[in-house]
Amino acid sequence: MWKLAERYERYIKDKKDFSLHMEKVYRLTNHNDTVVEIGGQFGIGSSTAFAMARPAHLICIDILKQDKFESFLTACEYEGINVEYWIMDSLETTVPPCDILFIDSYHTYEQLKQELSLHGNKSRKYLIFHDTATYCCGNTGQDAKSPGLLAAINEFKAVNSQWCEVYKTEECNGLIILLNSNSLSLEKEGK
Numbered sequence: 001m002w003k004l005a006e007r008y009e010r011y012i013k014d015k016k017d018f019s020l021h022m023e024k025v026y027r028l029t030n031h032n033d034t035v036v037e038i039g040g041q042f043g044i045g046s047s048t049a050f051a052m053a054r055p056a057h058l059i060c061i062d063i064l065k066q067d068k069f070e071s072f073l074t075a076c077e078y079e080g081i082n083v084e085y086w087i088m089d090s091l092e093t094t095v096p097p098c099d100i101l102f103i104d105s106y107h108t109y110e111q112l113k114q115e116l117s118l119h120g121n122k123s124r125k126y127l128i129f130h131d132t133a134t135y136c137c138g139n140t141g142q143d144a145k146s147p148g149l150l151a152a153i154n155e156f157k158a159v160n161s162q163w164c165e166v167y168k169t170e171e172c173n174g175l176i177i178l179l180n181s182n183s184l185s186l187e188k189e190g191k
């Protein structure tokens with residue numbers, strides 16, 4: 001059985017499409033965080049990076065059950081990581097309040113707009129989006145329709161002004177991180 005650290009190092013070494021984001025996501029995640037990941041797929045990329053940070057609770061959601069995800073669950077169980085695997089459509093799921101919401105599902109404007117409207121404000125601290133360079137800068141989504149992901153993110157920010165962009169890269173298909181500025185005042189008040 002692969003240990004989580006081995007899976008993590010191996011994924012980075014193999015230079016896959018999330019490799020350059022693994023450490024970013026790992027460092028952002030705290031031990032007392034609840035993390036919700038939409039689009040876990042095989043459990044080899046983002047799921048492993050979050051699990052490596054040993055959050056209090058990790059919920060991995062995917063519309064498709066993947067057999068390969070089982071080895072990730074086994075590694076988590078062996079290392080005492082509290083992880084749940086939900087086979088659900090993100091548009092028909094109730095996401096619980098969380099500290100980090102990571103979205104990497106069907107990369108279209110309509111999908112992300114609905115995911116943000118349903119779940120965006122469930123996150124107390126961070127919203128993280130993958131594939132933002134692939135499906136926003138060309139201004140088309142995975143459905144080849146315009147606009148792409150960036151428009152959905154910008155529209156969400158425009159009506160939820162507490163969310164500010166704190167990180168953006170176009171490497172490895174792009175990653176955008178928004179910070180909930182309300183979390184800073186809660187931290188100051190010691191809550």
Ligand SMILES: C[S@@+](CC[C@H](N)C(=O)[O-])C[C@H]1O[C@@H](n2cnc3c(N)ncnc32)[C@H](O)[C@@H]1O
Pocket residue numbers: 018038039040041042043044045046047061062063064088089090091104105106
């Ligand atoms: C790009 S892959 C995710 C890759 C993964 N984050 C990683 O780092 O390896 C996108 C995943 O989103 C899932 N997905 C697509 N539409 C979805 C939906 N409506 N609800 C939940 N998951 C969805 C797909 O089944 C697929 O596994």
